[in-house]
Amino acid sequence: MATWTSGYVAEISYTQGFYRELAPTLLRFVALSKAMRARGADEPLSYCELGCGQGFSVNVLAAANPHITFHATDFNPTHVAGARALAAAAGTENLTVYDDAFAELLVRDSLPSFDIIALHGIWSWISDENRRVIAAFIKAHLKVGGLVYISYNALPGWASGMPLRRLLVDHAGAATGPIDKRIDAALAFSERIRGANSAYFRANPGVGDRLDRMKNASRNYLAHEHLNKDWQPFYHADVAADLDEAKLTFVGSTSVLDHVDNISLSQPQRDLLADVSHPALRETVRDFLINQQFRRDMFQKGPVALSPLDLQDDWADQRFALTVRRADVNMQVDGTAGRMGLLPEVYGPILDAFADGPRTVRQIANDPAIAGLGWSRLRQAITVLIGSDQMHPCLPEAGDAVRAVRTRAFNRAVMLKARTSAELTHLASPVIGSGVPVDRFGQLFLLAEAENAPDPVRFAAATLEALGQRVVKEGRRLEDPEEHIAEFRAQFETFNTRRRPLLAQLGIA
Ligand SMILES: C[S@@+](CC[C@H](N)C(=O)[O-])C[C@H]1O[C@@H](n2cnc3c(N)ncnc32)[C@H](O)[C@@H]1O
Known part of the structure; x- marks a missing residue:
């Protein structure tokens, strides 16, 4: 048992997700949408991600924003090794990844002050002590005017699911063997409880759906999402109070659909909310109205409202x-x-x-x-x-060409990985300063072109075949070579008509 983990799951790596909420362009837009002043995403900002996991998101962002200096930490050295290897393969020089625990990063010398500090999937999964460390880190290292992105499991949405999570933890904790097998067994056991006409499942009908969703989720995700020693959903008001210590004020959700009340709330709900003026209570009431399970919040240190003229100008220039x-x-x-x-x-x-x-x-x-x-x-x-x-x-057009040099190198490193796995799902765009989903087929077609392969279809098919892999279509492995190549040809046509023109506009293809 490793001692550096503080009960955090370390025996199985986290998924290689990309999260658009981490993008400086999106965070700046949240401020703009809420009429708050924020530094331009094209300025030479400094950015820190706390608990970067495998570091795919921060790698994409560093490649797509070479004008920003990125720092990231995760105490899992396997995660850090992968994150650094990708940055090295892509020649991304504006990213430094530490294997510091949050408490170590807090006391590290020579860290700059940051314009953006981001933590995705961290706050609910760490101890009270680590939450205090993070608040102290933000207090010490966030610039005035700086932005914080923070996501967490929320109440009341998680209220009925908490006992199910506890059941999984207790069952998996009592068993021995590899963690994925223990998760399988805990899920099967929970299913037996549901099948035994459990009054808990009957009284909380949403819990059965949650169990069904868990059964279909990757075991890596479930291990990190649910099996940590520390796991705590929060009311927004409590998170806001903790971050108030670091002088942060809530600006808005990075799920910007929430900014448009007539999409996110019914008329009676909007009327009700109009009667609540306290900002934190408003958010909590909103969470009760929609049974919020997961929040993606953006806070700012010292928000300043844009004047109506500046607001109009900033929108016009965006x-x-x-x-x-x-x-x-x-x-x-x-x-x-x-x-x-x-x-x-x-x-x-x-x-x-x-x-x-x-x-x-x-x-x-x-x-x-x-x-x-x-x-x-x-x-x-x-x-x-x-x-x-x-x-x-987007970022301003003037920098597209310079950024494209970096994103091309990064995307090539990602596409080279597509030869062996479908794990990396996004390529970096110099236009939006963020990641764009491109599946393994698309990545292999683009790689074929980058390598001047005469026939992208044959290149892509042969890449899989060399590893003994075959496309699985409608549950059937396409063993027949002709059928296999036909599938790649169809995928290539779809890619050319539906994705390529868009990827060209986004500076990727
Ligand atoms: C649920 S994962 C989220 C990873 C990433 N932010 C994402 O969303 O893909 C939480 C990450 O925090 C890291 N972590 C947990 N406690 C930590 C600590 N005290 N110091 C540094 N990293 C920590 C874990 O190793 C893990 O990679």
């Missing part, structure tokens, strides 16, 4: 890009208040204006169809498109 093809934009958006259709007369002209690539608001605002919408509807529509993950705020 560049945005679609992250799905115009033809593929989903006009039904799922908010917490249910599914809402996007009005074609509002969204149509806006989507058309962005169809051929990124634009600033100023560039599209003179189009009569858009001018007719007015500022407020335009801003709301852009916020909804970002919140539904169909659009992203």
Whole structure:
């Protein structure tokens, strides 16, 4: 048993996720949407990620934002080794990854002050003592005006699920053997309890769905999500109080769909919320209205409201890009208040204006169809498109070419890994300063081109075949070589029509 872990799961690595909420461009947009002043995402900022896991997100961001100095820590040395190896393979020089525990980072010499400190999936999974250390770190190292992104399991959404998690922990803790097998056994045992007409499952109907979702989740995810010694969901008000020690003020959610009340709340809920003026209580009431399970909050040290003129200017100068093809934009958006259709007369002209690539608001605002919408509807529509993950705020165009040199090198390092695994799911975009999903097929096709392979289809198929791998389609492994290559050809056509033009706009293909 390792002693550095403080009860944190270390025997199984965490998943290689990419989280767009960590992107400086998105965080700046949260401030803009809430009419707060924040430093430009294109400025030479300093950024620190606490508990970076395998470090894929911070690697993508460092490659896509070479003007920002990134620091990251995770006390799991296996995670750090992987994060450093990817940075080295990509030649990313603006990222330093430490294997410090939070308490060690707090006392490390020569750390700069940061414009952004981010922690995703940390706060609920560490001890009270480590939460105090993080608050102290933020207090010592965040610049005035700096932003903090923090996510955590929330109440009341987790209330009924807490006993299920406890059951898993107790069962897995009492067993021996590898952790994934213990998780399997704990899930099977929980299933038996449900099957025994358990009154707990009957009284809490959502718990059965939660158990079903757990059964389908990766064992690495479940180990880190649920099996730590420390695991605690929070009310927003308590997190805000803890961070108040570091002089932080809540600005808004990075799930920016939440900024648009008529998508996230019903009319009676909006009326009710209008009666609550205390900021922390408002958030808590909101969480009761939607049974919030997971919060993604952004705080700021010393927020300053933008004047109406500055706000208008900042919006006008901000560049945005679609992250799905115009033809593929989903006009039904799922908010917490249910599914809402996007009005074609509002969204149509806006989507058309962005169809051929990124634009600033100023560039599209003179189009009569858009001018007719007015500022407020335009801003709301852009916020909804970002919140539904169909659009992203961009860095300024002037730096695209310089950034593309770095993202090309990074993407190549990622695509080389696609030869053996589908684990890395995003490529870096110099345009949005963030990651864009590109599956293994897409990565292999792009790699083939980067390596001047004469036939990307054969290159990609042969790469898998050399490892004895085959595409599995509708549950069937495509063993027949002709069928296998036909599948790659079909994927290539889809990639060329649906993804490539978009990836070109985002500076990736
Ligand atoms: C649930 S994972 C989240 C990882 C990453 N932020 C993500 O979302 O993919 C939590 C991470 O925090 C790290 N961690 C936990 N306690 C820590 C501590 N005291 N100091 C440094 N890292 C810690 C773990 O090793 C793990 O990689």
